[in-house]
Amino acid sequence: xxxxxxxxxxxxxxxxxxxxxxxxRVTTYGAIASYLGIASGARMxxxxxxxxxxxxxxxxxxxxxxxxxxxxxxxxxxxxRERLQQENISFTxxxxxxxxxxxxxxxxxx
DNA sequence: CCCGTGACTGGCA
DNA sequence: ATGCCAGCCACGG
Numbered sequence: 826x827x828x829x830x831x832x833x834x835x836x837x838x839x840x841x842x843x844x845x846x847x848x849x850r851v852t853t854y855g856a857i858a859s860y861l862g863i864a865s866g867a868r869m870x871x872x873x874x875x876x877x878x879x880x881x882x883x884x885x886x887x888x889x890x891x892x893x894x895x896x897x898x899x900x901x902x903x904x905x906r907e908r909l910q911q912e913n914i915s916f917t918x919x920x921x922x923x924x925x926x927x928x929x930x931x932x933x934x935x
Numbered sequence: 936c937c938c939g940t941g942a943c944t945g946g947c948a
Numbered sequence: 949a950t951g952c953c954a955g956c957c958a959c960g961g
Binding site: 871 | 941942943944945
Protein backbone atom coordinates (compact mmCIF):
# COMPACT_ATOMS: atom_id res chain seq x y z
CA UNK A 826 0.00 0.00 0.00
CA UNK A 827 0.91 3.61 -0.28
CA UNK A 828 0.47 6.53 2.06
CA UNK A 829 -2.00 8.39 -0.13
CA UNK A 830 -5.79 8.35 -0.25
CA UNK A 831 -6.04 6.72 -3.63
CA UNK A 832 -3.87 3.66 -3.73
CA UNK A 833 -4.68 1.30 -6.57
CA UNK A 834 -8.13 2.84 -6.97
CA UNK A 835 -6.52 5.85 -8.58
CA UNK A 836 -5.34 3.76 -11.50
CA UNK A 837 -8.76 2.16 -11.82
CA UNK A 838 -10.38 5.59 -12.03
CA UNK A 839 -7.89 6.68 -14.67
CA UNK A 840 -8.61 3.61 -16.79
CA UNK A 841 -12.34 4.14 -16.48
CA UNK A 842 -12.11 7.74 -17.68
CA UNK A 843 -9.78 6.89 -20.56
CA UNK A 844 -12.12 4.10 -21.61
CA UNK A 845 -14.85 6.71 -22.04
CA UNK A 846 -12.95 8.93 -24.47
CA UNK A 847 -14.98 8.84 -27.70
CA UNK A 848 -13.41 7.94 -31.02
CA UNK A 849 -11.99 10.93 -32.82
CA ARG A 850 -11.61 12.85 -29.58
CA VAL A 851 -8.62 13.33 -27.27
CA THR A 852 -7.96 14.64 -23.78
CA THR A 853 -4.98 15.51 -21.63
CA TYR A 854 -3.20 14.09 -18.60
CA GLY A 855 -4.02 17.24 -16.68
CA ALA A 856 -7.71 17.15 -17.55
CA ILE A 857 -8.02 13.60 -16.26
CA ALA A 858 -6.09 14.41 -13.10
CA SER A 859 -8.26 17.45 -12.50
CA TYR A 860 -11.44 15.47 -13.07
CA LEU A 861 -10.25 12.96 -10.47
CA GLY A 862 -9.63 15.75 -8.00
CA ILE A 863 -5.85 15.89 -8.20
CA ALA A 864 -5.07 19.08 -10.08
CA SER A 865 -1.35 18.50 -9.85
CA GLY A 866 -1.44 14.80 -10.55
CA ALA A 867 -0.91 14.89 -14.29
CA ARG A 868 2.30 12.93 -13.92
CA MET A 869 0.50 10.30 -11.91
CA UNK A 870 -1.96 9.86 -14.76
CA UNK A 871 0.95 9.33 -17.10
CA UNK A 872 2.42 6.84 -14.70
CA UNK A 873 -0.89 5.01 -14.48
CA UNK A 874 -1.15 4.80 -18.24
CA UNK A 875 2.38 3.49 -18.46
CA UNK A 876 1.24 0.61 -16.29
CA UNK A 877 -1.96 0.24 -18.31
CA UNK A 878 -0.43 -1.45 -21.35
CA UNK A 879 -2.60 -4.51 -20.74
CA UNK A 880 -5.70 -2.69 -19.52
CA UNK A 881 -7.08 -2.58 -23.05
CA UNK A 882 -7.93 1.11 -23.00
CA UNK A 883 -7.51 3.74 -25.77
CA UNK A 884 -4.50 5.34 -24.10
CA UNK A 885 -3.44 6.78 -27.46
CA UNK A 886 -6.19 9.42 -27.02
CA UNK A 887 -4.39 10.97 -24.04
CA UNK A 888 -1.93 13.73 -24.94
CA UNK A 889 -0.13 16.49 -23.11
CA UNK A 890 -1.73 19.93 -22.86
CA UNK A 891 -0.17 21.05 -26.17
CA UNK A 892 -1.57 18.11 -28.07
CA UNK A 893 1.81 16.43 -28.42
CA UNK A 894 2.05 12.63 -28.49
CA UNK A 895 4.46 12.54 -25.59
CA UNK A 896 3.63 8.94 -24.86
CA UNK A 897 4.32 7.61 -28.33
CA UNK A 898 7.58 5.99 -27.23
CA UNK A 899 5.54 3.58 -25.13
CA UNK A 900 3.69 2.23 -28.15
CA UNK A 901 5.20 -0.07 -30.76
CA UNK A 902 6.55 1.90 -33.72
CA UNK A 903 4.11 4.68 -34.67
CA UNK A 904 1.05 2.92 -33.33
CA UNK A 905 -0.10 5.94 -31.35
CA ARG A 906 0.01 8.32 -34.32
CA GLU A 907 -1.48 5.76 -36.70
CA ARG A 908 -4.47 5.08 -34.44
CA LEU A 909 -5.22 8.78 -34.09
CA GLN A 910 -5.04 9.32 -37.83
CA GLN A 911 -7.34 6.36 -38.39
CA GLU A 912 -9.88 8.23 -36.28
CA ASN A 913 -9.65 11.23 -38.60
CA ILE A 914 -7.95 13.40 -35.98
CA SER A 915 -6.14 16.32 -37.60
CA PHE A 916 -2.48 17.07 -36.88
CA THR A 917 -0.73 20.43 -36.82
CA UNK A 918 2.70 18.82 -36.67
CA UNK A 919 3.90 15.28 -37.28
CA UNK A 920 3.52 14.45 -33.60
CA UNK A 921 1.09 17.17 -32.54
CA UNK A 922 -2.68 17.04 -32.98
CA UNK A 923 -5.15 19.93 -33.17
CA UNK A 924 -6.01 19.66 -29.48
CA UNK A 925 -8.43 22.60 -29.59
CA UNK A 926 -10.47 20.92 -32.27
CA UNK A 927 -10.66 17.45 -30.75
CA UNK A 928 -10.45 18.09 -27.01
CA UNK A 929 -12.84 16.03 -24.92
CA UNK A 930 -13.55 17.10 -21.35
CA UNK A 931 -14.07 14.23 -18.86
CA UNK A 932 -16.95 16.21 -17.39
CA UNK A 933 -18.89 15.60 -20.57
CA UNK A 934 -19.03 11.91 -19.87
CA UNK A 935 -22.37 10.65 -21.04
C1' DC B 936 15.89 5.75 4.00
C1' DC B 937 17.64 8.80 0.45
C1' DC B 938 17.88 9.89 -4.41
C1' DG B 939 16.90 10.03 -9.29
C1' DT B 940 13.39 9.52 -12.77
C1' DG B 941 9.23 10.52 -15.43
C1' DA B 942 3.20 9.17 -20.79
C1' DC B 943 3.05 16.80 -16.86
C1' DT B 944 2.13 21.72 -16.07
C1' DG B 945 2.01 26.67 -15.02
C1' DG B 946 4.77 30.52 -14.40
C1' DC B 947 8.70 33.48 -15.20
C1' DA B 948 12.84 35.15 -17.75
C1' DA C 949 6.71 33.99 -28.89
C1' DT C 950 10.08 30.32 -27.07
C1' DG C 951 12.41 28.13 -23.61
C1' DC C 952 13.87 27.01 -18.99
C1' DC C 953 12.78 25.95 -14.00
C1' DA C 954 10.66 24.42 -10.02
C1' DG C 955 6.87 21.97 -8.11
C1' DC C 956 4.55 17.79 -8.37
C1' DC C 957 4.28 12.55 -6.14
C1' DA C 958 4.61 7.45 -6.68
C1' DC C 959 8.26 4.02 -7.50
C1' DG C 960 12.39 1.44 -7.84
C1' DG C 961 17.30 0.95 -6.90
